[in-house]
Amino acid sequence: MLGTDLQNYRTAPFDARFPNQNQTRNCWSNYVDFHRCQKALDAKGVDTAPCEWYRRVYKSLCPMSWVQKWDDQRDEGTFPGKI
Amino acid sequence: MSSMLKVVGKQLKNHPALIPLFIFIGGGATMSMMYLARLALKNPDVSWDRKNNPEPWNKLEHNQQYKLFAVNMDYTKLKKDRPDF
Numbered sequence: 618m619l620g621t622d623l624q625n626y627r628t629a630p631f632d633a634r635f636p637n638q639n640q641t642r643n644c645w646s647n648y649v650d651f652h653r654c655q656k657a658l659d660a661k662g663v664d665t666a667p668c669e670w671y672r673r674v675y676k677s678l679c680p681m682s683w684v685q686k687w688d689d690q691r692d693e694g695t696f697p698g699k700i
Numbered sequence: 701m702s703s704m705l706k707v708v709g710k711q712l713k714n715h716p717a718l719i720p721l722f723i724f725i726g727g728g729a730t731m732s733m734m735y736l737a738r739l740a741l742k743n744p745d746v747s748w749d750r751k752n753n754p755e756p757w758n759k760l761e762h763n764q765q766y767k768l769f770a771v772n773m774d775y776t777k778l779k780k781d782r783p784d785f
Binding site: 631633634635636637642646699 | 744745754755757758760761762763764765766767770773775778
């Protein structure tokens, strides 16, 4: 039972853009891409389900403190990335 | 500058055993400079022109290899899995 549960767990797949040990940019890129995807698909009026992939990857990769900090910055309008 | 080269040339003629030293030191320095140049020009984290090329890591293909030697990673079998938007 534990074995099948373990087999169903997934994590972020290998990303050829970030092949080395430092995955900071991977986390940043997926966070920003998720919000860009949401904004773009909302503007078109389409269902934002494809953006789910980015959300899951950044949730796997990013430290929670970074995500909270960036969410606060987005709410204040001081987020440094371009969304 | 050329007088320095003349002095070195004379020393080499008197001590030809020093020539391999020049070859190896020169080779090492060249390899360092070439790696620095590769980092400056090809590294996807480097952006010289921030206005026209703000995120150079997004220009890599999903199975494009940047590393010089990739052990245990078969880049030909990678599939593209990020959705477009």
